[in-house]
Amino acid sequence: MSAPSIFSTTPQSLSVAVDGGTSSGLVKLAAEHVLCEQCHSAVKNSVTLKKQHPSRGSERFCRYAGIDILGSSILSSGSAGAGAATCHLCCLILGAIRQQQQTPIANGPADVTINVSRSGGITFSIQVEEGGRQRNIGELVIVPQDYLEGLPTSPASGFAFPDQSSHIYQNAQLALSLASEPSFCLARAWLQQCLQKHSKCTEAAGMAVGRPSRLIDVGSETGRDPRVVVMQHPEEGLEYLTLSHCWGGAKILRLLVENFDQLITGIPMSSLPKTFQDAVIITRRLGYRYIWIDSLCIIQDSPSDWRSCAAVMGEIYAGSVCTISALTARNAYDGGCFFDHMRNPLSFRPCRLTEDWWVEGNTNVGPDLRVGLSPMPLHTRAWVVQERILAPRTLYYGSNGLAWECVECSATEAVPMGEVSRFSPKASFFATQKRGSDPEEYYNQWTDIQIAYTRCLLTRFDDRLVAISGVIKRIEKLTGWTNMWGMWKERLLQDLLWFVEEPTKGRPQTDEYLSPTWSWAGIEGRVMLAVGGSKETCHWMADDINVGLSDDGKHGCIRLRAMMKAVSIGKSPSWQLNPGIDAPSPKWEEVDWDPDVTPGAGDMAKEVRCVLIARVLDYLGPGSEAMDIGLVVVRHGKDWIRIGVFRQLREGSALFGDHKVDTTELTIL
Template identity: 30%
Template sequence: MEDRSPYRCEDIAELKKNVPHEAEVSAQELERAARRGCRLCSVLLAAVEPYVQGNYDAGTIVRLSMLFRPDLTIRWEGGDKELTGPIEVFTAEDTGCIPIRKARVVCDSTSSEAAFRRIIEWCRTCLDTHRILCNSMSDVHTLPHRVLEIGSAAGDKIWLRETKGEPAAYACLSHTWGGFQPLKTTNETLEEHKRNIPWESIPKTFQDAVITTRRLNLQYIWIDSLCIIQDDENDWLIESALMADIYRNAVITLSAAASKGPSDGLFRETQPEHRGRELVHPLLKSDDHSPRFFTRRPIDHYRKDHPLLDRGWVLQERLLSPRVLHFGTYELIWECMQGKDCECGHMPKVQWLSEKPNFHPGVLSSLPFLHTANAWRKVVEDFCALALTFERDAFPALSGAAKIVKRSLESKGMQTRYVAGMWECWFIEDCLWDVAILGERGGVRPAVWRAPTWSWASVLRNGTTSVTYKGAYHLAMAQREGEEWLDDKALTLHARLESLHCELEGPDEMGPILSAHVVLTGPLLQAKLDGNDLDVPAKKYGSLSEFGRDYDFAEEGPGHIAQGSTLWCLMLVSLRSPLDKPLRECLWCLVLRQVGVEPDGQPVYERVGLLRYRWGADERWPVESWFKPELVLKDAVVKIV
């Protein structure tokens, strides 16, 4: 709860605590306390002086806050000059006695010598001390099939080298094409690139990546548009299948996080207001032993400031790479398997950047298999909220991450078959994906087929719409220690997987597919589309229903479903949650529409949504009793395409 107390110098000690806290003081009181020798007030007065400008009347208010940030920030109100937004106060050394945190002054530019000293420090710390999850330089892996050999100095020849799998250290570049065609290798340019790639033909982002790689004493870098033959479908399928190994075996991945395209470059000048201004004030006494204090506008680390991180391919590049160096809009950001950091020092508090260790092969293999299931579903959710230049890339862009999950399942002796983004070992639970909708707009079917309708990949992001696994997380919450159910009767699988069929497009079993279908058996209910809900004649009780459509049925086209149309509900799974008071039971059903008939008369269906029934359950009323038995097809065989 917010603690707002009148300002007294002795109360500021409360700001040392990592709890929400805010205090107010007039500039007049602050100036008086500083003159009495209060060390803290002298620092705060020096921080606001450029805005107060000697106007120390009682109506000029300084607000000190730790409400939204772990560091001390100041807002000032009053006088002729407004301070819009907070300023951060920090010190370059630990003070120990006042609530001002240690932080770093941000470099003038992410290309500066000071910035590269920080990069080297991060690299050395990781390589020398992170022995548990991060590989070291002694763990040299083989080069990818093709790399750019760049030499070690400016002016050295750059050429595309076809390797023989020899061991060597290399970097990768993570970048966005941004709607432009970057310099790329094609069948026409392959031999030319193997001889020489002129410096002036290389776009700015690639040039900066080469400069950085050389400064890191690496002579090889892998860049997708140059190391994969872009107009050779077979080469693309082969190389994309190896993406997991390419990024996982690199020493470091350079992320053009602030760039919108190949011509934007890696490096950015840091705005002066974000760097750090050293405080100087007559009442702020200093000597050789006094700490130095600084102010700046806080760097907010918003995702929108890093356009690269909105791209689908980048998710697995981040997760698989042992080390990622982001060249951000305001500063450098570092990630490895055992931590993250940034120049200003506040990156560890950022939540939108998913934690790399959570998807480390060693971590997944050491945890119960349900943790692996939830880790995969979290990756799917994150991925579906991102953008792809080419819709067909959905499975290749997650192929590397899927291989990590497969390795984890193999270590547990489990079934590892993977089809269209779904795992056979928990297929029924994997069907509980839903489309998160703000308003009434659903997802969008891809313009060109890329996945069967039972796969999350059959729906595209549509503005605020994305895929979520809320249903599967409900199941996870009813478990103890990831394995045991709190109630042996908590979970009931009503549907059964009979067969799963898939035709792959290429050699990668986790890659793009040409066709797929599944056959399930379970109780089937007839329904009619009624507004935004379903009318299910078999339902006996007034249980609360939530119908999530996979896309907008009203739009004209092959997916159009008119009001009153017949749909079908396949009962998948029910959960009795002992954590809810009163006891609550939920039932999830796949919502289907018939789209054809097999030669033997078997109906063929498509998935169009997910239905959830909720009931404040009386234990005498199991799920089966919620419906009129004569209207339930108990063991229906359902083929879904």
């Protein structure tokens, strides 16, 4: 497909015939390298861009009257029946503004300057005028023609597009809508090639043991409305898709006892939130009849139905052909899957300015499904962690375009051939299952998942354990381990030494008992482990461990024998632990600790103890002092409850010094 004239100032559109789809007619594609009259003039008059080796310095490139002018024609290009070409450079500038802004930007003049650095790097620097002052927004990188030609291509680790079918991904890269046939062609190509050629993905799908009791029958594009169907005896080979999405705070259509018969009869498309409507369309266009959507396939006001379905939810995703993920929609009504109102493919495509110079595209979502170090909105939700890990294939839709993740590779519109992602939890989890002989590998994989999971958000904290239960059950099946309140019985001493990154004001209140205080499951916030547990460097100091129920039979408890020392909690804001050691010039007068929740004034009067669990040798490197690590507990009747983890180097007036300390039996609730 040939590009339009580089310096064209007349709005254009490119049209291509639909290949292999169910629609007929023409599809509008964005036209690359087309410049508006203002940008064309600025490029033509630029002194810097006339040189092959510009000197260090700055040059004013162009002043745009307002940000809304940059975006006006772009916004219309996503509407039905539109498709007029927009200025490629304007799209890149607006894309840079949208990607970099941390706070809302009022419409105002935008100034673009060409900067040449000492090293010879060239950039467009973008500033906007706010309140009479210039605010730096972002920049675009300018590169020579031979730089783009010399870039190494990523190894085709996942997908192959012969020359005669390269239009499949080329058209998708320029499609003005993710709901258009070019995008569906690329999605179908990824899915079909994975089903036919990726043996690891097929093997991962074969590990699923659960099947959904209900599905949504989407019918055909010209047929009846979708409806809920009850699977009395789910077929072993039944093919269905699943939807992964953010509920957010939106009140969405749900399956209830009172509307059960109605939704079995039919669900008007107009009654579905945008994300669900889009998922129905995607299911049909991918060539499938059934999709599982949590809010429509679980009776939401039936506790018994919810519990039984939630118990196998991870396996439902694991057994699906593919999961459709609304990657950047913050709730079911916001944006959906297609994001037509924000779709601007030209902001991610390099633009040719002259025979010698190009502007690189803005950063698109990478194959690791992050922009920079920030996760996408979908991946901030706790339920999605197991959906992403256990589903063998996931097709992502979002404002950054179309993306793919399976066990063998990840791909995007920008990297359609796919590549092995270093940050794919799906691939990492499967790789651990395949090796499967070293318990340490399973445990390390679990701790990585635990860290990622506990940084995510839950609408109902009561779901803290059930939302990750699919992964826990898979690890139990593979290892034979026993999980109790999110803790592994076989690694319990190590598991006890978790700490929360930032303590909150208190433990969340739940409708039912969730976990004992020594489990991370009852605490909000990102949870990590204090020790890695290497046998060569860590000595476990507690023993006679027994996990069970408290005397009332309603709460979990752990009974163990360990050394204990009395401490007191100091004043705010440091809340340090004071061991009360009376020694001349002690090097360590206080004990460092990580509280589970922020201590209150009343905690200062409680009976507090440090319980030694582990002694880590060479904690700060070979030849360094050892570190004592254990639990901080407070008296609760005749027993104890956990309030944090302590650490102390074994030097000076260490809490557990070389003098003998008797061990004590204690019960922690």
